[in-house]
Amino acid sequence: MQAAALPRPHRDxxxxxxxxxxxxLALWGFGLGMNTGRLFDGSWLLVPLVAMAALELLRRTRPRFAVxxxxxxxxxxxxTRGSLATVLMYTDLMYAAALYGTPAAARRLPVSTGLVTxxxxxxxxxxxxxxxxxxxxVATGLVSFGPAATGLLVRGHREAAQAExxxxxxxxxxAEMDRAQAVTAERARMARELHDMVANHLSAIAIHSTAALSLDDQDTTREALTTIRENSVEGLAEMRRLIGILRDAGEDEEPAAAPTLAGLGALVEQSRTNGLDVRLAVSGAVTGLPAPVELAAYRIVQESLTNALKHAGPGRVTVAVDRSRERIEVRVDSPHGDRGGPRAPGSGAGLVGMRERAALLGGTFEAGPQEAGPQDGGTWRVHAALPLHTEGGDPT
Structure with missing residues (x-):
């Protein structure tokens, strides 16, 4: 069986x-020695000198054997007559044993050399x-305990620096993970805001442009083009507001204020202009609400009306906003069934955005079809409950 090769010594x-x-060799050449009248005189000191120099090659790879x-x-x-170089190299071996040896050996070495001293x-x-x-x-301590204690001290500093x-x-x-999460959250916020602000207007444009193209009637076409223009102008205004928020505005320009629940009447009126039969019912004061809650409630109503414009069947859409002491509830019911007119495509992002807004505020959100009554074809209900006292994040 072939013996394992010795590890290659470090260049230092x-x-x-x-x-x-x-x-x-220089000290020997000048005839300098540490002892006199020893058993082996002359060049015998070269034997331990060479042996100690050879052991220096193992100071880092085999520190225990070397010491x-x-x-x-x-x-x-x-x-022998003794050489100062041999003693100095031995102190280096003792230092290296504490510095490069195992942690247990490094701790034991100063204790054992101290006892020997x-x-x-x-x-x-x-x-x-x-x-x-x-x-x-004292000499024994200088060549054994001193280097071992110094090596242990340096080792401790190196380990502390490595830990730091x-x-x-x-x-x-x-910090990078937090930054990535913050960027992801900001992108999600921007996506929700962009979707909720623009989707309503673009959906109305898509539906009315389809109607204008499919119906060969001058009055209908003019009415559709009027609605398209109104939604285009309002959509551009919303886009400018969002761009102002993203650019943090300048000194001479401030982004428009975020919509509030006081603007639900205008939102419902706009939906009626777009062709929806909408009825609004508000219970309780909708002023003085926390800004994140108020914006989330407004956006949920806005997105629900957008979805109703795109997907609801013929019939009335009801919007109910109920504010209590602890929370505000938003409920939007729309006819659930086939519609005969043109429809705009949907991606499902609106429901995801509404659910995220409610979750960020610690509220609840539900959306889905309700059981059909005896005289109707069913109802699609969006229901969100948002607490007024919350430590949640920014719902935008």
């Missing part, structure tokens, strides 16, 4: 190893019985 580790080796083997090499170096100090003081023996303990970077990335991601 190679630089450290080469630098330490060259420094040790254990480095400790044995440092002990062997004490039997205390034990060495006490042991040499008891053996030599001289104050200078404390210096041996991750937190910043998460914050940026959440």
């Amino acid at each position: 580790d190679v630089r450290i190893a080469v630098g330490g080796l060259l420094g040790g 254990v083997a480095g400790t044995l090499v440092l002990i062997a170096d004490q039997f 205390v034990a060495v100090t006490l042991g040499f003081v008891a053996w030599l019985r001289q104050p200078e023996a404390i210096l041996i303990g 970077r991750l937190r910043a990335e998460q914050t940026a991601l959440l």
Whole structure:
């Protein structure tokens, strides 16, 4: 079985190893050593020097092995003249073991080296019985406990910086998600507003233009063209209001005010002009309402009348607005059945928009056919209940 290949050393580790080796060779060349009268003299100090430089290649990839083997090499170096470069490279191995080792080993290393430092100090003081023996303990701490504690401290700072970077990335991601949601909500608001403002006029234009084209009658054509012109002018006015809102207006120009329930009479009259038989019934005061609620109620009535213009059968359309202490209810009933005249195509976006407006205010919305009575063909009912005290969003 082939042994696993050693990991490739990092280029910085190679630089450290080469630098330490060259420094040790320079000190040896000048005849500088740390010890005198040792067992192995002369060039024997090169053996631990080369071994320690080789272990520097593993300081990042195999930190635990490097520091254990480095400790044995440092002990062997004490039997030679000793090299300052060997000691300095050992301190780097101890630092790297705390910095690149496992989290558990990094936490244990300062504790174990601290205990060793205390034990060495006490042991040499008891053996030599001289104050200078404390210096041996200090030297032990400088080459073991000091680098290990420094490595653990640097590791903690790096991990804290990494955690901050991750937190910043998460914050940026959440901010981007919020921005995307805000853009989506704004686009939905614009779509609802555009649909509700323009659909009524365009539907009337489509129906009356179809009637003018299909009926060869001069009076009918003139009446249809008059209605088409009125709806075109009003549709353009609504479009200008929306554009003013989107452009946030200028200093000399303000967008027209949003419609209110006080304008329901004009809305119903316009629907009658477009050909609908509409009856309006209002119960309770419709003034002083929260602006989002008032706009949502108006738009629901407007879209319901638009749908009735496009799809309702012959008969009367009733609009009922009932304001109570806690909420305002809107109910629009239109004949449900086949119609003989021209019809405008529908996309279903109107019902979606009305449902969204009610949901944003915490209200309820229902739309669908009702059971047919004994003398009619059925009724399509739109019913919305909007609370007056709500913390919902902007229904536009």
